[in-house]
Amino acid sequence: MTNTENFVHELAEKHGRTRNALMPILQGVVARDKYLSEEAMIAVARELDLSAADVYGTATFYTFLDTVPRGKNVIRVCKTISCHMHNKDEIIKALEEQLRCKVGETTSDKKFTLLTANCLGWCHKGPVMLVNDDVYPELTTQKAIEIVQEYIRKSN
Amino acid sequence: MSKYMVNLKINNIPISVEEGTTILDAAKRLNFHIPTLCNHPDLSVAGNCRVCVVEVKGARLLAASCATPVSEGMEVFTNSEKVRIARKHVVELLLSEHNADCTKCFKNGHCELQELASEYRYGDHIFIDLVPFKQKFLDISSPSITKDTSKCIRCQRCVRTCAELQAVSALAVVHKGSHQTISTFMDKPMNDVVCTNCGQCINRCPTGALYERNYIEDVWNAIYDPNKFVVVQTAPATRVAVGEDLGLEPGHRVTGKMVAALKKMGFNKILDTDFTADLTIMEEGTELLTRLKKALVDKDETVKLPMMTSCSPGWIKFQEHMFPDLLPNLSTCKSPQQMFGSLAKTYYADKINIKAENMVVVSIMPCTAKKFECNRPEMRDSGFKDVDYVLTTRELAMMIKQAGIEFDKLEDQHYDSILGESTGAAVIFGATGGVMEAALRTAYEIVTGSEVPFANLNIKPVRGMEGVKEASIKIKNAKPEWSFLEGVEMNVAVAHGLANAKKLMEAVSSGTANYHFIEIMGCPGGCIGGGGQPIPTSPEIRRKRAEAIYAEDMGMDIRKSHENPEVVEVYKDYLGHPCGHQSHELLHTHYVERKRY
CATH class of the missing domain: 3.40.50.1780 (Rossmann fold)
Known part of the structure; x- marks a missing residue:
C-alpha cells in the first residue's frame, strides 16, 4: 500500500466504512494533504466500496474539500455582500500583490493558496478572511499583509 | 398488510386511493395528465425538475406531485392559474440552459423537453438565455455512448439508473449550483471510466444529453x-x-x-x-458439461464453477471491472x-x-x-x-x-439461408432467463436423451421479471457417458440488471452460493430491455416484449438449439464438433481485467 492508501485505510478504521463515514474521511485527507488527490479518492472509494464518481461528486459539492492541489496555507477571503461593501476587493488586491498570485492560484513556493469564499458568518465584523481554520475579522489591507507575513515567518 | 384508503379531491373530483399513493399517480387514475421530467417508473423519486408541481389547497407552496403522497381531505388542483404559470416558468428556466439546436439533435422528435416546449408553445425567452455562457462538452470517446452536457437538464435519471439499476455509478452529480453537471470520476472521458456501455442511461434520458454513437x-x-x-x-x-x-x-x-x-x-x-444463438447453446452447453466433468470426475481444481454466461457485453465489461477474480468463471464463448x-x-x-x-x-x-x-x-x-x-x-x-x-x-418475408435458420430456443435469448432455458433444453437432452421435464419445454422457474431467479433440475436416467451426473441436482441462477448481478456475484465470491450455472443479462428484463431498444421503457413495456418473445418461441417449428438443421450442418461441414479446434479459433474468446476505479 502507498502512503496515501495507508492513511485512508487508517481513517476508515477510525470512522468506519458506512456511507456516513465518507465526509469525516474526506475531511481527514484534506486536513493532512490540503486537497483530495485522484489517488486518495480512489483509496476512499475502495475502502468504502463506493464508486469513484460518487466520491468525486461528494468532494466537488463542498467548497472546503478541494480536488486540486493547494498550498500549505489556504487563505479564503469572504466575497459575500457585507464584506464586499467593506472593501474586500482592496484586501484581495493587497494579498495578491503580497503573495504574487491571483485568486484561485497557489504561490510558486506552494506555501499559500488564495481563494474567495461565500459568507463566513462574520458579516458584523467584515471584511473577514480565513487562513486554514483561523478567522481574521475586521481586516484592513495593512492587517491582512501583516497576518500573511506572520505565516511566512512561522513557516521559515 | 391491509392499506388504509385516503380520500381526497383532485380538480374537485373525489377519489379514494391507498395510503402512500403520490398525487401524480392519483391524478393519473382520474385521467389528469401531469407532465414530468425527472420522474421515471423504473427509478426512485427525485422531485428535482419541478415540472409536475400542483396546487394543494391551504399549502403555502406548490407541491411536486411525484414526490408528495396524498393525505386525507387534500384538495389538489393540477391546472390552476398558479400551477400553469409556475410550470411554464419551470420549463422556461430549463430551456434557458438547454442547447435547443433541435434540428441537429439525434433525439429530435423523441425528446421529452421538446414535447413539453411544444405543448406550451414558448415564444421569446422570458429569462436570459444562458446557453452561450455554459461550457459545452461533447464526449464522443466511447464507441457506444455519446454524452452532450449542453443538452442536460440535470434531472439525474441517468445517475439514478447507473446507481439503482446497474450498481455501477459511472455517472454522478458533480460540482454544485450553476456549475453542477452530470459527470464521471475526475470528469474523465466515458471510455476511460467504469461505464459498461449498457446504455440504460440513454433509455431514460429525457433529452439528447445521452444517446448512442450512431453509425x-x-x-x-x-x-x-x-x-x-x-x-x-x-x-x-x-x-x-x-x-x-x-x-x-x-x-x-x-x-x-x-x-x-x-x-x-x-x-x-x-x-x-x-x-448463432443456437450455436452458442451448442458451444456453451458443451463447455458446461465439460467443466462439470472436469470438476466432478477429474477433480480438476483449475476448472471454475459456477460457469457464467457471456452473451451480454455490458455484463462482461462489468465483470472485467468489478469482479476480475471471477473472470475464469465466464464461459469462453463469444456472444452470438x-x-x-x-x-x-x-x-x-x-x-x-x-x-x-x-x-x-x-x-x-x-x-x-x-x-x-x-x-x-x-x-x-x-x-x-x-x-x-x-x-x-x-x-x-x-x-x-x-x-x-x-x-x-410490408408482407412478411423469411430470413435468407444459410445462417438464417433458428429455433425457439434462440429467440428466447432476448428475455431474461432465456439463455438458461435454451441451454437446459439442450444440455438435459444431451445428458439424458430425453426432453427437459417441463410442460411444452417451458422452463417457467427461470422466466419472469424477478431480479434473481433460482431453479434446480434433477438429472435422471443419464446416458452411460454422463453417468457421473446421474441424480445430480443442477442448481442454476438467473439475474438481469447489473445491480442484481452484483448481488449474485457477491454471493458467489463469498462462497454462500452453490450454483453450477448462472445466466446474467446486463439490462433489466434482458435484451428486450436493452440500452438500444425503443424509448420509453417501463416494467409494463418490458413485460409485453417478453410475452412476445415467448409467443414467438411457441410459434417456432423447432424449439431446441441442437435440432437447428443449419447448426447441425455447420458442424458437419466446417466446425467439426462443439468446443473443437475450429470452434476454439473462431467462436471462443478471452477476457481482460480492467481497472475498478
Whole structure:
C-alpha cells in the first residue's frame, strides 16, 4: 500500500466504512494533504466500496474539500455582500500583490493558496478572511499583509 | 398488510386511493395528465425538475406531485392559474440552459423537453438565455455512448439508473449550483471510466444529453458501395420491439416485416443472430458439461464453477471491472453477435464465394454495449473486424423511415439461408432467463436423451421479471457417458440488471452460493430491455416484449438449439464438433481485467 492508501485505510478504521463515514474521511485527507488527490479518492472509494464518481461528486459539492492541489496555507477571503461593501476587493488586491498570485492560484513556493469564499458568518465584523481554520475579522489591507507575513515567518 | 384508503379531491373530483399513493399517480387514475421530467417508473423519486408541481389547497407552496403522497381531505388542483404559470416558468428556466439546436439533435422528435416546449408553445425567452455562457462538452470517446452536457437538464435519471439499476455509478452529480453537471470520476472521458456501455442511461434520458454513437451513415455508405457485400444480422429482441418506433404498440412481433424492410433497404443478405444463438447453446452447453466433468470426475481444481454466461457485453465489461477474480468463471464463448461475425467472414464467405475483405457485417442489436464489443481487439478472428457496424433497434427504425418504407404495410418475408435458420430456443435469448432455458433444453437432452421435464419445454422457474431467479433440475436416467451426473441436482441462477448481478456475484465470491450455472443479462428484463431498444421503457413495456418473445418461441417449428438443421450442418461441414479446434479459433474468446476505479 502507498502512503496515501495507508492513511485512508487508517481513517476508515477510525470512522468506519458506512456511507456516513465518507465526509469525516474526506475531511481527514484534506486536513493532512490540503486537497483530495485522484489517488486518495480512489483509496476512499475502495475502502468504502463506493464508486469513484460518487466520491468525486461528494468532494466537488463542498467548497472546503478541494480536488486540486493547494498550498500549505489556504487563505479564503469572504466575497459575500457585507464584506464586499467593506472593501474586500482592496484586501484581495493587497494579498495578491503580497503573495504574487491571483485568486484561485497557489504561490510558486506552494506555501499559500488564495481563494474567495461565500459568507463566513462574520458579516458584523467584515471584511473577514480565513487562513486554514483561523478567522481574521475586521481586516484592513495593512492587517491582512501583516497576518500573511506572520505565516511566512512561522513557516521559515 | 391491509392499506388504509385516503380520500381526497383532485380538480374537485373525489377519489379514494391507498395510503402512500403520490398525487401524480392519483391524478393519473382520474385521467389528469401531469407532465414530468425527472420522474421515471423504473427509478426512485427525485422531485428535482419541478415540472409536475400542483396546487394543494391551504399549502403555502406548490407541491411536486411525484414526490408528495396524498393525505386525507387534500384538495389538489393540477391546472390552476398558479400551477400553469409556475410550470411554464419551470420549463422556461430549463430551456434557458438547454442547447435547443433541435434540428441537429439525434433525439429530435423523441425528446421529452421538446414535447413539453411544444405543448406550451414558448415564444421569446422570458429569462436570459444562458446557453452561450455554459461550457459545452461533447464526449464522443466511447464507441457506444455519446454524452452532450449542453443538452442536460440535470434531472439525474441517468445517475439514478447507473446507481439503482446497474450498481455501477459511472455517472454522478458533480460540482454544485450553476456549475453542477452530470459527470464521471475526475470528469474523465466515458471510455476511460467504469461505464459498461449498457446504455440504460440513454433509455431514460429525457433529452439528447445521452444517446448512442450512431453509425447510420456508415451503413448507408456500405449499402451504396457496389464493391461491398453487406450482410445484416438481427438479434432476437429487436423483432419484438422495433415496431414501437414505427407506430406500433409494445409487444408486437414484427419479425417478417423487419426482414422485408431490410431487404427493401438494400442489404445483400438478411441473416439471423438467432442462428448463432443456437450455436452458442451448442458451444456453451458443451463447455458446461465439460467443466462439470472436469470438476466432478477429474477433480480438476483449475476448472471454475459456477460457469457464467457471456452473451451480454455490458455484463462482461462489468465483470472485467468489478469482479476480475471471477473472470475464469465466464464461459469462453463469444456472444452470438461475434460468433456470427467470425463465421460470416470465414465459413459463410467461402460458401457464397465472396471475399471476406469485401464483406461488411452489420448487426441490428437491442444494445449499445455491442458497439463496444465489436471494436474489442479480440474480435478479429476472421482476420478482419468480424462485425463492422452495430446499429441499435432505434437506429434501424430511423433507417426504415429514411428509406421511405411503410412498415406496417410490408408482407412478411423469411430470413435468407444459410445462417438464417433458428429455433425457439434462440429467440428466447432476448428475455431474461432465456439463455438458461435454451441451454437446459439442450444440455438435459444431451445428458439424458430425453426432453427437459417441463410442460411444452417451458422452463417457467427461470422466466419472469424477478431480479434473481433460482431453479434446480434433477438429472435422471443419464446416458452411460454422463453417468457421473446421474441424480445430480443442477442448481442454476438467473439475474438481469447489473445491480442484481452484483448481488449474485457477491454471493458467489463469498462462497454462500452453490450454483453450477448462472445466466446474467446486463439490462433489466434482458435484451428486450436493452440500452438500444425503443424509448420509453417501463416494467409494463418490458413485460409485453417478453410475452412476445415467448409467443414467438411457441410459434417456432423447432424449439431446441441442437435440432437447428443449419447448426447441425455447420458442424458437419466446417466446425467439426462443439468446443473443437475450429470452434476454439473462431467462436471462443478471452477476457481482460480492467481497472475498478
